[in-house]
Amino acid sequence: MKLLVVEDDLDLGDGIRIALSGQGFEVVWVRRLEQAIATLDDASLDMVLMDLGLPDGDGLVLLDCIRKSKRRLPAIILSARDTLQDRLRGLDEGADDYLVKPFELAELQSRVRALARRSGLGADEGIRLRGLYLHEPTRQVSLDGEPVNLSRSEFDLLALLLKRTGRVQTRRVLEEHALRGISGAESGALDVHMSNLRRKIGAGYIRTVRGIGYVIDATASAPGAV
Structure with a gap:
């Protein structure tokens, strides 16, 4: 719009x-x-x-x-x-x-x-969660109204997690979706991207499920949660 x-x-x-x-x-x-x-x-x-x-x-x-x-x-x-x-x-x-x-x-x-x-403009509301906003058609992300600059892979990872809020996504699913199948065991790429993503959007969103993958919960993660 x-x-x-x-x-x-x-x-x-x-x-x-x-x-x-x-x-x-x-x-x-x-x-x-x-x-x-x-x-x-x-x-x-x-x-x-x-x-x-x-x-x-x-x-x-x-x-x-x-x-x-x-x-x-x-x-x-x-x-x-x-x-x-x-x-x-x-x-x-x-x-x-x-x-x-x-x-x-x-x-x-x-x-x-x-x-x-x-006015019947059909504005795309995007995905919103606790101050975080992601608009997939324009690939824009904001936090409390301020733009957040993400790489392509970081955006794809965040979009997948937000669209599946509350559901744990395995490492394999995340790698295939956003990293074009790069193996985390080979490069640690997924962990690097997740670390960068957490730094950019702040604490309380992405939670690590040890041995399985990552999830974004509907409510904020407890302080110190990883």
């Missing part, structure tokens, strides 16, 4: 971009009204998230452009304008939701997903 983010504040705009990209969304971020209006020509856009106080105009102008184009493009206003009159005006002008600054990025992520469902 492709999102247009219109936000002139560098820190907030980058934070929104990172948070939504980590959820598997494709994000186009612009900082000016003129750029946003030009980007509306992109037929692949699915949703717009916009500030109102932009350097070259009011974000409500963008809503007007969307409405006049006769295009059904869901929109969320992100603004420090917090009076009831401001919120009502934004919704009356065509916004589907209105989020007052400052806000938590987790709430923004939730509202984007909710609007996607209401």
